[in-house]
Amino acid sequence: MTDGPVAILFDIDGTLITSGGAGTRAWALAFDEVYGVKVDISQFSDLGMTDPEVAVRSFEAVLGRKPQPKELVSILERHVHYLAQTVESSERYKVLDGAEELLTDLIGRGYMLGLVSGNSEKGAHIKLSRANLNRFFSFGGFGSDSADRSELTKTALQRAELAFGRQIALPQFLSVGDTARDVEAAHAVGIKCVGVATSKFTKQDLLDAGADYVIGSLREGLPIQSSVSVQ
Ligand SMILES: [Mg+2]
Numbered sequence: 001m002t003d004g005p006v007a008i009l010f011d012i013d014g015t016l017i018t019s020g021g022a023g024t025r026a027w028a029l030a031f032d033e034v035y036g037v038k039v040d041i042s043q044f045s046d047l048g049m050t051d052p053e054v055a056v057r058s059f060e061a062v063l064g065r066k067p068q069p070k071e072l073v074s075i076l077e078r079h080v081h082y083l084a085q086t087v088e089s090s091e092r093y094k095v096l097d098g099a100e101e102l103l104t105d106l107i108g109r110g111y112m113l114g115l116v117s118g119n120s121e122k123g124a125h126i127k128l129s130r131a132n133l134n135r136f137f138s139f140g141g142f143g144s145d146s147a148d149r150s151e152l153t154k155t156a157l158q159r160a161e162l163a164f165g166r167q168i169a170l171p172q173f174l175s176v177g178d179t180a181r182d183v184e185a186a187h188a189v190g191i192k193c194v195g196v197a198t199s200k201f202t203k204q205d206l207l208d209a210g211a212d213y214v215i216g217s218l219r220e221g222l223p224i225q226s227s228v229s230v231q
Pocket of ligand 1: 011012013014015047048177178179
């Protein structure tokens with residue numbers, strides 16, 4: 001058993017890719033179709049929020065009440081439906097600097113890679129499929145598992161152990177994300193977090209949020225030993 005990480009969890013938006021506003025446009029189309037209302041979710045949501053959180057906040061803001069469970073399921077489903085279109089047509093979609101090279105390198109060195117994302121599982125796969133990045137990931141925790149980012153991170157850890165076939169000690173996990181919420185969720189489940197300053201949060205912001213390490217982009221690599229043996 002190695003002391004270093006075995007499993008590395010990646011956030012998606014602002015960490016691996018930017019969808020260029022595809023998520024926001026998909027929410028607008030979903031709310032327009034179902035309720036005939038114009039919604040700009042950027043007014044009610046923050047980076048790092050889970051899809052269920054975004055949906056509930058937006059729903060409450062424009063309709064003035066909490067959604068019923070069936071209504072929440074419906075708006076989340078419509079969001080994913082439109083996301084397939086908005087991601088495909090997004091002119092500003094891009095893979096962030098160094099992401100594909102880093103994932104290729106980590107897989108080659110024997111790490112298990114997973115996703116930890118506030119997107120629903122289907123939404124996560126839609127966002128990554130345009131750049132053919134799904135192939136790197138063998139497990140994950142998603143916004144479709146829980147509205148709470150800490151809970152869905154815990155789910156990711158459990159699925160990593162299932163995929164690995166045995167228990168993985170907490171120090172052998174590492175999380176990588178671009179927002180304070182990623183740092184908080186990682187620490188809530190007892191794992192370390194690398195903050196990557198590729199979106200709104202600066203290195204200092206991420207340090208202030210408690211990140212264990214910070215990097216300017218994935219091109220800099222992760223602060224882990226040069227090789228790992230998974231046995
Ligand atoms: Mg993010």
